[in-house]
Amino acid sequence: MSAITSECCSTAASITEVLLGGDAVLNLTPQTLNVVHGTPFIGVADGRLWLSAKPAAIDWQPHFADSIRQLTMPDISRIVIITDAATGDASSVSRAFAASGIPHMICVLRDVCDADAFMDEADAEAVAERLRQLGYL
Amino acid sequence: MELFLLGIDGLPRWMWQQLADSDVMPHSAQLLRTGTLVPMKSALPEVSSAAWASIVTGCNSGGHNVFGFTDLMDGSYTLGFTSSRTLRAKPFWAEASAGPSLIMNVPQTYPAQPMNGMLVSGFVALDLKRAVHPPEQLGWLESIGYAVDADMSLVEHGKARFVQELRRVMDARCQALHHHWDREPWKSVMFVFTGTDRLNHYLWEDFEDRSSPFRQMFLNYYHEVDRQIGRMLERLDDRVLIAAVSDHGFARQLRSVNLNCLLAEAGFLRLKHSPRPSFADLGPETTAFAMDPGRIYLHRQGRYPGGRVTAEESEELLQRLTSFMLNATVDGQPVAESVHRGRDAYSGPFAHRAPDLIVMPAEGTALSGRLNLTQLLETTLINGRHTYEESTFFVRGPEAAARIPSDMKVENVLDVILPAKTAQLRRAA
Numbered sequence: 151m152s153a154i155t156s157e158c159c160s161t162a163a164s165i166t167e168v169l170l171g172g173d174a175v176l177n178l179t180p181q182t183l184n185v186v187h188g189t190p191f192i193g194v195a196d197g198r199l200w201l202s203a204k205p206a207a208i209d210w211q212p213h214f215a216d217s218i219r220q221l222t223m224p225d226i227s228r229i230v231i232i233t234d235a236a237t238g239d240a241s242s243v244s245r246a247f248a249a250s251g252i253p254h255m256i257c258v259l260r261d262v263c264d265a266d267a268f269m270d271e272a273d274a275e276a277v278a279e280r281l282r283q284l285g286y287l
Numbered sequence: 288m289e290l291f292l293l294g295i296d297g298l299p300r301w302m303w304q305q306l307a308d309s310d311v312m313p314h315s316a317q318l319l320r321t322g323t324l325v326p327m328k329s330a331l332p333e334v335s336s337a338a339w340a341s342i343v344t345g346c347n348s349g350g351h352n353v354f355g356f357t358d359l360m361d362g363s364y365t366l367g368f369t370s371s372r373t374l375r376a377k378p379f380w381a382e383a384s385a386g387p388s389l390i391m392n393v394p395q396t397y398p399a400q401p402m403n404g405m406l407v408s409g410f411v412a413l414d415l416k417r418a419v420h421p422p423e424q425l426g427w428l429e430s431i432g433y434a435v436d437a438d439m440s441l442v443e444h445g446k447a448r449f450v451q452e453l454r455r456v457m458d459a460r461c462q463a464l465h466h467h468w469d470r471e472p473w474k475s476v477m478f479v480f481t482g483t484d485r486l487n488h489y490l491w492e493d494f495e496d497r498s499s500p501f502r503q504m505f506l507n508y509y510h511e512v513d514r515q516i517g518r519m520l521e522r523l524d525d526r527v528l529i530a531a532v533s534d535h536g537f538a539r540q541l542r543s544v545n546l547n548c549l550l551a552e553a554g555f556l557r558l559k560h561s562p563r564p565s566f567a568d569l570g571p572e573t574t575a576f577a578m579d580p581g582r583i584y585l586h587r588q589g590r591y592p593g594g595r596v597t598a599e600e601s602e603e604l605l606q607r608l609t610s611f612m613l614n615a616t617v618d619g620q621p622v623a624e625s626v627h628r629g630r631d632a633y634s635g636p637f638a639h640r641a642p643d644l645i646v647m648p649a650e651g652t653a654l655s656g657r658l659n660l661t662q663l664l665e666t667t668l669i670n671g672r673h674t675y676e677e678s679t680f681f682v683r684g685p686e687a688a689a690r691i692p693s694d695m696k697v698e699n700v701l702d703v704i705l706p707a708k709t710a711q712l713r714r715a716a
Contacts, residue, residue: 158401167372170381171636227383253383255401277368277411283439284488285543285655285669286334286356286579 159258168257172227177207179234181259210239215246229254290528294479297487299536300326300679311506314517322683328696329535331632331645332581333675336369338534338697339394344376345701349633349641351376355579364566371396379705386474391464393479405467409479433459442489442668446501450508453482461515480512487537491671495539529683530704536677541651543665544622546577551660553611564658571595575608579656582642612646617663621649647675
């Protein structure tokens with residue numbers, strides 16, 4: 151399994167647009183994420199990482215890296231590491247997952263994210279026009 | 288390279304065989320002799336966004352969340368456009384085991400999402416800057432005049448000008464494919480011709496009419512597509528699994544029926560007066576409305592802010608709507624060939640977002656979900672329409688062909704060409 155590290159940005163409100171089936175969220179921020187019910191999170195219990203069915207946030211500690219290999223994640227194919235401007239741990243977390251060969255992505259939360267706003271009013275009108283030309287609208 | 292997946296948007300299986308047999312597509316003829324070509328069923332409804340999403344994820348719309356080009360945001364009347372961000376199942380290139388992939392012009396991949404390799408988004412890409420991953424490849428694409436789409440408005444300046452534009456866009460896309468093909472040892476390459484769909488929409492009447500002055504132009508375009516296919520095949524050795532797909536079939540369009548207009552005439556839909564109608568203008572007495580191309584939604588209580596149809600009322604209403612659609616005629620011609628229940632057609636975590644009914648059009652008819660209720664029969668330059676039956680599936684060699692199911696559908700493509708990916712999906716389910 152190759153560890154793919156890539157980065158995107160989103161907002162706490164629209165994070166569901168980033169998450170795909172098979173993703174687990176590792177939230178390094180104190181922000182509440184607008185996820186759908188049942189989204190798996192990585193939390194901490196007894197000083198170790200574990201997979202939780204409930205939202206969790208992590209104050210990352212270096213020794214957590216030791217428990218990555220013990221994480222049981224049968225249906226998870228990617229970890230989405232959520233960070234923001236006030237959180238500086240994302241790169242060390244990313245290195246820890248990379249060292250374990252676990253595919254992951256860093257998603258930086260912003261107040262406003264260009265990628266989320268890709269379909270602004272002008273874009274929507276442009277798409278609508280293209281769909282009209284093909285008879286959809 | 289292990290996999291080369293070629294997409295030819297809107298190319299019917301029978302037409303590919305016919306053009307190959309008649310020397311319009313000689314490279315295709317050579318390719319088709321090395322494998323198995325079968326008809327494939329499209330998505331329900333037969334719309335490109337849903338069909339390509341099924342092809343690249345191995346799920347039907349209930350699994351990937353793309354039911355059409357448009358959707359209403361949950362709990363609202365806000366019209367949204369489906370995109371890579373609404374596609375909720377992983378395309379095969381995003382799987383951990385996929386390896387580096389080169390993915391070019393696949394519809395429903397805009398804006399470009401991070402992935403292992405390179406991706407240039409296809410329809411409905413708007414801005415090349417947001418259509419390219421990784422972004423450092425943008426400059427070269429701009430330098431060759433790569434366009435995210437052809438300017439379809441040019442059809443109003445004549446068919447010759449339109450076809451010239453389709454050629455220009457195809458040439459740049461193929462140039463980009465070969466340039467990036469050389470850059471890295473890709474594990475998978477997927478490339479989609481989409482000009483074929485546009486050509487079929489606007490020049491299908493010319494293809495069918497042997498006396499049309501534009502017929503040769505239509506065939507010449509396919510000949511050029513075939514020449515490009517030949518260039519690609521030259522680069523593929525015997526170890527590469529080659530597959531080719533189209534997202535739907537094509538047939539003659541004689542009329543376009545506005546389903547919302549039909550529903551309004553029958554009393555199922557009422558719009559508040561508005562100079563520019565939107566779904567927010569649905570009156571509370573509305574019990575059903577349509578979205579592109581044949582999706583019918585009950586105006587359900589709890590699902591829409593002004594919805595009044597209760598769960599208890601829904602079954603009787605669905606039966607009435609089904610009967611109405613199956614018996615409806617416009618100018619003496621039937622509107623629908625069949626009507627499917629959404630709950631039977633889809634499976635997966637997003638099946639609850641499905642339309643309640645899917646209306647499949649009668650022969651010669653296209654269905655639209657416009658909210659403009661002034662024209663039951665719409666005026667359009669389009670004379671070719673999608674079909675559910677007879678999209679294309681081809682795979683080289685006997686081993687993969689043995690996995691083709693008897694009732695091949697777009698969501699089965701990965702079962703055949705990447706069986707390990709679908710086994711993984713099933714385990715996750």
